[in-house]
Amino acid sequence: MTLKQTAKQYTTALYTVAEKTGTLDEVFRALMFIDQLARTESQFRSFLQSKRITGEQKTSILNTILGDHGHPLVNELLSHLKGTQVTKILRCVANLFDHRFKEGKNIVSVEGVVSCEFDEPEVSSLKSSLDDILGKEADLTLNVDQSLLGGIRLRIGNTLLDASIQNQLQTLRAELMHA
Numbered sequence: 001m002t003l004k005q006t007a008k009q010y011t012t013a014l015y016t017v018a019e020k021t022g023t024l025d026e027v028f029r030a031l032m033f034i035d036q037l038a039r040t041e042s043q044f045r046s047f048l049q050s051k052r053i054t055g056e057q058k059t060s061i062l063n064t065i066l067g068d069h070g071h072p073l074v075n076e077l078l079s080h081l082k083g084t085q086v087t088k089i090l091r092c093v094a095n096l097f098d099h100r101f102k103e104g105k106n107i108v109s110v111e112g113v114v115s116c117e118f119d120e121p122e123v124s125s126l127k128s129s130l131d132d133i134l135g136k137e138a139d140l141t142l143n144v145d146q147s148l149l150g151g152i153r154l155r156i157g158n159t160l161l162d163a164s165i166q167n168q169l170q171t172l173r174a175e176l177m178h179a
Contacts, residue, residue, distance in 0.1 A: 003085060007092030014077055014093070015100055023071065028101045030071035034078070035094035038087050048078060048086045055079035108136045111155040115148040115164075130156075 018027040037044050047053070053061070062075035081089055102109065110130055118126070123142065130138040134156070151164035 003088055004092060007089050007096060010077060010080075010089070010093050011096040011100065014073060015097060017073060021073075023073065024101065024104070027071050027073050028097065030066070030069065030074040031094050031097055033069045034066075034074060035090055038090055045087050048081065048090070049084060051082070055082075102139065106136045107139050108134055108157060110134075110138045110140045112140065112142045113145045113148060113153040113164075114142055115144070115146060115150050117144055118142055 014027065014031075015024075018024045038048060047058075047061075056079065059072075059075050059079040062070055062078060063072060066075070077093070078086075078090070101107075112126070123140070127138055127140045130140065149165040149169075151166070151168070153164055153167075154161040
């Protein structure tokens with residue numbers, strides 16, 4: 001079985017159980033926390049990949065150490081992952097679960113690039129406008145790119161909207177060249 005098929009099976013099982021037990025939000029937060037921890041902490045990755053620690057011991061250790069940041073369902077899932085592919089499977093499961101969770105909650109991921117830092121009222125206004133236009137709740141992430149002259153670039157799912165001044169100037173230049 002391929003890595004992606006394995007991740008899909010784990011994701012489906014975890015999502016189904018979390019949904020039936022009414023713990024989707026808690027499982028989502030715990031899974032995202034553990035995925036981030038595995039991405040940034042080499043010792044945690046080593047712990048997950050260890051063959052010397054049994055699955056039961058991993059579950060017990062994770063339940064004790066993570067406390068409120070963890071969830072027993074996620075910890076149990078981690079105890080079933082074995083070998084050197086653990087972090088790759090975990091990353092796939094986290095990505096698939098994130099997508100399925102947001103789809104179920106009617107949330108869309110929006111990544112924006114702006115030329116300067118936005119203050120809180122501007123971010124709230126942009127998020128509110130996106131919520132209204134998209135008909136979904138926008139999970140907005142803004143990044144600053146000072147090389148951008150002005151305007152904004154948005155990635156909504158797989159769609160890129162470029163309303164930057166730089167793009168408008170390039171479009172105008174292309175129109176003038178063809179005229």
